[in-house]
Amino acid sequence: MEIIIIGGSICGLLFGIICKGLGHSVQVLERWPTPFLSPRGAGIVLGESVESFFALFGGPLPLPSVRNSHRVFLDRRGGTLRRIERDQNTTSWELLYYSLRRLFDGLPSNDSGATATTSPGTSGARYRFGCEASSIALHEHGQIEVGLATPAKSTEAALADLVVAADGFNSTVRKIMLPGVVLDYAGYIALRGTVPERDLSDAVVSVCVGSIVFYNGPGIQAVAYAIPGPRGLSEPGDRLVNWVWYQNCPAGSDQDREMMTDIDGTVHRTTVPPGKLNQAVWSRQLRRAKTHLPPQFAEMMEKTAKPFVQKIMDAAVPKCAFRNGKVLLAGDAAFGLRPHTGSSTDQAAFQALKLAELLRGLIDIDQWESAVVHRGMELHRIGVQIGMECGLGSPSGLIVDIDSDIRAA
Ligand SMILES: Cc1cc2nc3c(=O)[nH]c(=O)nc-3n(C[C@H](O)[C@H](O)[C@H](O)COP(=O)(O)OP(=O)(O)OC[C@H]3O[C@@H](n4cnc5c(N)ncnc54)[C@H](O)[C@@H]3O)c2cc1C
Structure with a gap:
């Protein structure tokens, strides 16, 4: 299959490595204008799915931890x-990101002096930076057409048999597919x-x-x-x-x-x-x-x-497979989890491993979606609960003000 992944961060790369590993042709579209993303986070707790991902698809080099x-x-x-x-x-976050880039397109280090907009890639894998997806439509022959803006400010349409939207909290694809879902x-x-x-x-x-x-x-x-x-x-x-x-x-x-x-x-x-x-x-x-x-x-x-x-931020979707299972929402684009759960990266690995089962014919698209939504909803619920137990945020608007004692004194 021709597979397009929108978003070249942790989730997009996890999906990309699995799709490539199963013999598909994959291009990752990443809107960030340089070959490598800027560091985004700090520590990541490695959950069971990330550990399984590295055991199955991680190659010989261990992830430093x-x-x-x-x-x-x-x-x-x-x-x-x-x-x-x-x-x-x-x-x-950085070590995980660079390990995944090495596995996906073989780029071992940050070379921000590079000027090409496509990494050299390894067989079947292209990482196209500076490419922002803006539309998704069903093409006449049943493929999915992704409209994108390229670094040269031109527009382009790319066709795929499967599109995975791993475009983060502010997901463009989620806004198109589920306009009623808001980021809170x-x-x-x-x-x-x-x-x-x-x-x-x-x-x-x-x-x-x-x-x-x-x-x-x-x-x-x-x-x-x-x-x-x-x-x-x-x-x-x-x-x-x-x-x-x-x-x-x-x-x-x-x-x-x-x-x-x-x-x-x-x-x-x-x-x-x-x-x-x-x-x-x-x-x-x-x-x-x-x-x-x-x-x-x-x-x-x-x-x-x-x-x-x-x-x-909170985001949770009621469904994450669209257009007969040819467009999938994944990672933070589907469920923006509160970090207390330490599960955002692990949920992306879980979803990607489930996709491997789908591509191997072990489950169908309904089973993939049901597993992803069930897990996302549960982790989302746990994150909200931990926040409330600690007096953080509150749907009722009642917020614990830890400085009130200082002001009163
Ligand atoms: C500031 C910050 C710090 C974090 N720190 C941690 C941490 O320390 N530990 C931890 O476990 N998790 C952390 N997270 C969360 C973690 O990074 C994510 O949960 C995890 O990487 C999975 O996210 P993702 O790949 O789904 O989305 P993201 O990491 O948000 O990636 C989405 C990618 O899609 C790209 N994109 C967006 N729209 C488009 C488009 N239209 N076309 C093309 N590309 C597009 C973006 O540029 C981005 O690279 C942090 C998140 C943020 C924002």
Whole structure:
């Protein structure tokens, strides 16, 4: 089959590698204008489906990761409240992305000096950057026609037997297929960052490396774990510690405007990228961390060079197969999950592995869709529930204000 994948991030690449591995001809269309995506995230918890994907389609090179043997819950003073044995591996968004690019089109490193708009590719796989899909239509011979704008600003129509839309939270294809589904802001943000392990005190390293560490307070959740350092280095000292602080930030509030306005005055809709956070906002967050978070988190924040902000968004679809199963919605385009579940990447791997079963004739399209929707809905429900249990966001508009005690004093 000729397969087009719209979106060349984690989900698009997972699908692309599987389709290529099963002998199909695949082109990935990615609107980002340079050959490699800019780094988007920090740590990724590796779930069962990602591990299965690498076992089946990952080739000989292992994905660099850090092994965590416990989950540790801290109290506000940094003492251990609870310790649960649980093995989970963690990696970074960048390492996963470059591993997948290597598997898909054989590009081993970031060469942003490249000028071609198509990577050299490996047999049956093309990664076309700077190509933005804008329309989807059924073509007369039963194929799907994807309208796209190319880097030369020309338009083009590409034909495919199967189209996978892995175009993220703001999915163009979802808007076309399901115009009634809206992307909702959950009412809180994740303030995040990474810090080199060697910069941290022994007291922090002993708690936060080798464990996934949680602090749950009123209107707060904070999570930290180690990930491999640049180029996958995972020796002690070389690793990074990834931290996240979820906190309420009501839509349209002064706090919302301040938080999302970067050092250059640009107002971002969902993400303030690393290094762009307003200095006054960051200084205030460092002060708040000392009052509201265990000291381990306050130290990690103090030593973070490039924090960033991500708004927590919800998206969930009632169906994700269209045009007789020739157009599929996948990844964040189908279910934008709250990061508490640590499952966004894993859900994409699950969907891609299910596609392998479909392409091998082991299941039909209804079974693929039912499995994907069922899992997406369940993970979405769990993410919303965790947020509510932590007093984060709320459908009723009742939001826990963690600074009210400071203001009242
Ligand atoms: C700022 C940020 C930080 C994150 N950090 C983490 C993290 O630390 N850990 C974690 O587990 N998850 C993280 N995530 C989520 C994780 O990246 C995604 O859940 C996972 O990558 C699967 O997403 P996706 O590939 O479906 O969508 P995305 O990663 O959003 O990719 C969609 C891709 O489609 C492209 N695209 C969009 N529209 C078009 C179009 N019309 N034509 C062509 N291309 C198009 C976009 O440029 C993008 O590259 C983060 C997400 C964001 C936004």
